[in-house]
Amino acid sequence: MPAPTLLPVRRLTAPEWRASAAAHAERADALTAGRRERRSRGEKHPIDDFLYEYYGLTPALLRRWHPGAGVALEPGAGADREMLADDGAPGVDVSPEPPHAAWRWYQTLPDHSVTLDVASFLADRGDTVRYVHDLLARTASRPAFGGCFGLHEWAMVYRQDEHRHVLPLRLGQDGTDAVVESHRLRCSHFDAFRFFTPDAVPRNATQLTR
Numbered sequence: 231m232p233a234p235t236l237l238p239v240r241r242l243t244a245p246e247w248r249a250s251a252a253a254h255a256e257r258a259d260a261l262t263a264g265r266r267e268r269r270s271r272g273e274k275h276p277i278d279d280f281l282y283e284y285y286g287l288t289p290a291l292l293r294r295w296h297p298g299a300g301v302a303l304e305p306g307a308g309a310d311r312e313m314l315a316d317d318g319a320p321g322v323d324v325s326p327e328p329p330h331a332a333w334r335w336y337q338t339l340p341d342h343s344v345t346l347d348v349a350s351f352l353a354d355r356g357d358t359v360r361y362v363h364d365l366l367a368r369t370a371s372r373p374a375f376g377g378c379f380g381l382h383e384w385a386m387v388y389r390q391d392e393h394r395h396v397l398p399l400r401l402g403q404d405g406t407d408a409v410v411e412s413h414r415l416r417c418s419h420f421d422a423f424r425f426f427t428p429d430a431v432p433r434n435a436t437q438l439t440r
Contacts, residue, residue: 238300238302238343238345239301240302241302241303241304244303244305244307247304247328250295254293255295259293262292264278265278265282265289276395296346298346299346300345300346301345301346302343302344303343303345304342305327305343305344306328327344335350335354337350379413381409381413381415382415382417382419382423383422384409384410385426385430385433385434386422386425386427387403387406387427388407388430388433389427389429394425415430415433415435416435417434417436417438418436418438419438420438423438
């Protein structure tokens with residue numbers, strides 16, 4: 231399937247997209263403050279750090295604002311405008327073009343506005359886009375099941391004295407085991423199922439494989 235050519239259907243002036251980028255960065259900074267402060271002190275957090283390590287994200291990436299497909303960012307007038315640097319610190323933009331012009335999968339149009347190069351993006355990541363689209367379409371077409379209750383986390387410590395993370399169990403070992411035994415495990419996520427304890431594995435409704 232050839233990659234589509236998507237022309238911009240919406241335009242943002244420099245003040246508009248700069249305001250959106252700044253607001254996004256402010257929200258991201260507030261949400262990642264704990265992670266950044268701990269890293270500066272060399273401290274670890276077994277839960278919050280997992281979100282960054284499992285998904286391969288960094289505070290700098292999370293604060294980088296993207297306009298989305300079909301949006302053109304107009305260049306500003308003049309120079310020495312404040313921008314958001316890649317390292318998350320304020321910098322100085324001496325170019326009339328949006329900083330996105332130097333980012334991967336963006337293109338500069340003849341009028342010097344910058345937009346996402348959809349064809350280039352799909353050329354590199356098209357297989358992933360199609361996989362996610364198929365996964366979401368299949369999920370949406372099936373009856374929902376909302377009774378998991380995050381029990382995969384409980385199953386990972388079921389009937390086991392030593393755990394991967396040195397954290398106290400809120401209900402203790404016996405209480406935790408009782409929760410698992412009083413519910414039906416219906417985990418469908420192999421990346422969670424593979425960490426089930428040996429006693430928890432046969433309790434799952436489906437024996438998952440890759």
